[in-house]
Amino acid sequence: MSGARHTILPEPSAPLAEGSAHLREALNKALPLRPKHRAALPGGIARLSNLLTVDRDQLPPDYMSRPEHLAAYLHWFLPWNVQRQGRLLEGLSLDLPAGARILDLGAGPFTFLVALWLARPELRERELRYLAVDRAEPALKAGRRLFQALAGDDAPWHVDTSRRLPRTGRADLLVAANYVNELEADRAGRQRGPDLDPAERTMADWERLLDPAGRLLVVEPGVRTAAARLVRLRAGALARGWRAIAPCPHQETCPVPGRHGGSWCHFAADAVGTPRWLAALGKSAKLPKERVSLSFLLMTRDGLTDGNPGQVRVVSDTFSLPDRKQGCYGCSDKGLVLLRSGLGGGAGGPVSGDLVRVRWPDLIERDPRSRALVVDYDVGSRRRRRP
Numbered sequence: 001m002s003g004a005r006h007t008i009l010p011e012p013s014a015p016l017a018e019g020s021a022h023l024r025e026a027l028n029k030a031l032p033l034r035p036k037h038r039a040a041l042p043g044g045i046a047r048l049s050n051l052l053t054v055d056r057d058q059l060p061p062d063y064m065s066r067p068e069h070l071a072a073y074l075h076w077f078l079p080w081n082v083q084r085q086g087r088l089l090e091g092l093s094l095d096l097p098a099g100a101r102i103l104d105l106g107a108g109p110f111t112f113l114v115a116l117w118l119a120r121p122e123l124r125e126r127e128l129r130y131l132a133v134d135r136a137e138p139a140l141k142a143g144r145r146l147f148q149a150l151a152g153d154d155a156p157w158h159v160d161t162s163r164r165l166p167r168t169g170r171a172d173l174l175v176a177a178n179y180v181n182e183l184e185a186d187r188a189g190r191q192r193g194p195d196l197d198p199a200e201r202t203m204a205d206w207e208r209l210l211d212p213a214g215r216l217l218v219v220e221p222g223v224r225t226a227a228a229r230l231v232r233l234r235a236g237a238l239a240r241g242w243r244a245i246a247p248c249p250h251q252e253t254c255p256v257p258g259r260h261g262g263s264w265c266h267f268a269a270d271a272v273g274t275p276r277w278l279a280a281l282g283k284s285a286k287l288p289k290e291r292v293s294l295s296f297l298l299m300t301r302d303g304l305t306d307g308n309p310g311q312v313r314v315v316s317d318t319f320s321l322p323d324r325k326q327g328c329y330g331c332s333d334k335g336l337v338l339l340r341s342g343l344g345g346g347a348g349g350p351v352s353g354d355l356v357r358v359r360w361p362d363l364i365e366r367d368p369r370s371r372a373l374v375v376d377y378d379v380g381s382r383r384r385r386r387p
C-alpha cells in the first residue's frame with residue numbers, strides 16, 4: 001500500500017456526490033423528525049456548533065445521547081464529516097482487503113462507515129467487519145439504522161457496536177475521527193500517576209487493539225489546537241516505534257507543529273459538490289460553508305513503511321510572491337519548504353494536500369520570514385503527473 005495518491009482532498013467523486021445528495025432520505029429514515037423538531041433543527045445545529053467550538057467546556061459528555069444534540073449532529077455534522085472523510089478516503093489509497101476488520105473509536109452515528117460506503121464503492125462487495133465503539137447508545141442505534149437505510153440488508157459488511165472499548169483486538173484499521181479531543185477532555189478530569197506521557201499512553205492503549213501490521217487513521221478538525229494534538233500523538237507514536245504513512249512524507253520532527261502562532265498541518269479545499277439540501281440547512285442555521293478542512297494522521301506499526309522521503313507534502317494555500325511568482329509551504333524530511341512556482345504558477349501549481357516530487361537545489365536559499373528552504377517548482381511537472 002502506498003501512503004497517498006497525488007492529492008489528499010480531491011473533489012468528491014460521482015458516487016460520493018450522488019450518495020451525499022440522497023443522504024437526506026437515509027437520515028430521515030434513521031432519525032425521523034416530527035415537523036416541530038424539524039423546524040427547531042437550525043437552532044439546534046447553531047447551539048451544538050457553539051458547544052463543539054466556542055463553549056466546549058460546557059459540552060455535556062453525554063451530548064450524543066440527548067435528542068436535540070443527536071438530531072443536530074446527524075443532520076448537519078455527520079453529512080459535513082462525510083464530505084471531509086469521504087474526500088480523504090478518496091485521496092488516500094487505503095486498501096481494505098476482504099476480511100479486513102475496522103475498529104471505529106468514538107464512532108458516533110457511524111460517520112466513517114457512511115463515508116467509506118459512499119466514497120469507495122469498489123469495497124461494497126467485499127466482506128468487511130466494522131465495530132463501532134461509542135459511549136452514546138442512541139448514536140450507535142441511529143448509525144445502525146442509517147447504514148441499513150443506505151446499504152440495505154444484503155451488504156456483505158458485518159456491523160457491530162459496543163459502548164465499551166474491547167480489552168484487546170486485532171483490528172486492521174483503527175479509526176478515531178473527531179474523538180481525540182473528547183478523549184483528552186475525559187482524561188483531564190482523572191488523576192494519573194507520573195507514568196507515560198499522554199500521547200504515548202493513548203498509543204499504548206490503541207496498540208492492544210490493532211494487528212501488528214494494522215493502520216491507524218486519526219482525523220480531527222483543521223484548526224490549530226487539533227493539529228497540534230495530532231503532532232503530539234505522532235511524536236508519542238514514533239517514540240513507540242510507529243511509522244507515519246501520511247500526510248507526513250517522513251519520520252522526522254514535524255516542521256509545522258502549530259506552536260507559538262506558527263503554521264499548523266491541515267488541509268483545506270473548496271466545498272464543491274455540497275448537496276443542495278445541506279447548503280439550504282446551513283443557510284437556515286446561519287452557518288454557511290465554503291471550505292472543508294481537516295487534520296489527519298495515518299500511521300502503522302509495520303516497520304517496513306518509510307513514508308515518501310524526498311517528496312514534499314503541500315501544507316498551505318497558495319500565496320503571491322514578488323515577480324508574479326506563487327508560493328506555498330510544504331513539509332519534507334528537510335523541514336519546512338517554500339515551493340516557488342514561476343510565471344503562471346497560480347494555474348496548475350501545487351495545491352494544499354498534494355504530494356510532489358521536487359528537484360532539490362544545490363544552493364541553499366531560505367525564506368527570510370519563515371526560514372523555510374526555498375525550492376523552485378516546475379509547474380509542468382505537476383500537470384504531467386495529474387491522474
Ligand SMILES: C[S@@+](CC[C@H](N)C(=O)[O-])C[C@H]1O[C@@H](n2cnc3c(N)ncnc32)[C@H](O)[C@@H]1O
Nearest residue numbers: 064081106107108111134135136177178179182
Ligand atoms: C464528535 S463525535 C465524532 C463522531 C464521528 N466519529 C464523526 O467523526 O462524526 C465524538 C464521539 O465520541 C464519543 N466519545 C467521547 N468520549 C468517549 C469515550 N470515552 N468512550 C466512548 N465514546 C466516546 C461521543 O459520544 C461522540 O459520539
